[in-house]
Amino acid sequence: MTAHRDPDRLIHAFLKEGETELADQVYDAVRDRIETTRQRAVIGPWRTPDMNRYLKIGLAAAAVVVIAVVAFNLLPGSPAPGGEPSATPEPTVAEPSPSAESGLPVGSSHVLLHPGVETPVGITVTVPAPGWAGDVGVGFLEKGENGADPPDGAGVIVFEGPLYVYGDPCQWSTTTPDTASTTVDEVVAALAAQASRDASAPVDVTVDGYSGKSITLHVPDDAVFGECDGGYFGSWAGGGDPVSAGPSRYHQGPGQIDQVWVLDVDGTLVTIDAAWYEGTPAEDRAELDAILDSFTFELP
Numbered sequence: 205m206t207a208h209r210d211p212d213r214l215i216h217a218f219l220k221e222g223e224t225e226l227a228d229q230v231y232d233a234v235r236d237r238i239e240t241t242r243q244r245a246v247i248g249p250w251r252t253p254d255m256n257r258y259l260k261i262g263l264a265a266a267a268v269v270v271i272a273v274v275a276f277n278l279l280p281g282s283p284a285p286g287g288e289p290s291a292t293p294e295p296t297v298a299e300p301s302p303s304a305e306s307g308l309p310v311g312s313s314h315v316l317l318h319p320g321v322e323t324p325v326g327i328t329v330t331v332p333a334p335g336w337a338g339d340v341g342v343g344f345l346e347k348g349e350n351g352a353d354p355p356d357g358a359g360v361i362v363f364e365g366p367l368y369v370y371g372d373p374c375q376w377s378t379t380t381p382d383t384a385s386t387t388v389d390e391v392v393a394a395l396a397a398q399a400s401r402d403a404s405a406p407v408d409v410t411v412d413g414y415s416g417k418s419i420t421l422h423v424p425d426d427a428v429f430g431e432c433d434g435g436y437f438g439s440w441a442g443g444g445d446p447v448s449a450g451p452s453r454y455h456q457g458p459g460q461i462d463q464v465w466v467l468d469v470d471g472t473l474v475t476i477d478a479a480w481y482e483g484t485p486a487e488d489r490a491e492l493d494a495i496l497d498s499f500t501f502e503l504p
Contacts, residue, residue, distance in 0.1 A: 326502030
């Protein structure tokens, strides 16, 4: 019989029949473990709305699991790995995630995207300075106390494949084109024609030997995101259903400036968006330029 070692039954009993208040050591350990869990989730405003919603659900579920596991581990007489009862352990605080606290190692190669089915081109950049953060393979880096948010954030995000470029970034649900833009010229022309973006003239660029065009766009200083569809000021949507899915690239605040590079990488459309604000420090802007200069592409 192993019922006395069944964690589910012990946790259930603790939560149903045990103390109504957590002991101080349990509370402290739970709090520390939850804080560490949140720090490891380097997910900012660069994701789609659905991803943000799922993140909230995931964090809530993670908090419940952490509470249950820590409480079980700290129950007096809980079995040690060898099966014998052990003394109440001291809470152990995990080290914070390097990418969340101090940034990625300076000079390291950071994988923005792994080559695969949905992302046919792998993308790697060099981290130019302290403070840049982003998980491997998620397609973005950001820097600043609030990431890419106003008033002084900075970040770079990448997309692969055709884009549905909205006619009006604020009224995107009713200005979504019927067909996606599939070439460099189509994407750049659609971005240049967007309402309220005050687009620059496109210029030719070459990145890691692949040619394309760059265009600079602005989010109006007086934009009111709450008056936009779904509360989002969005530039474009990716594949699938572009209306129901909402913007793949939506912006973080009025006054955001986007330098968009659109490239043809061996037949794959690659779009790079480097974003900042008037209040972004000059050194962070220079670091963004260094990141753009360091882009390398890997074909499968």
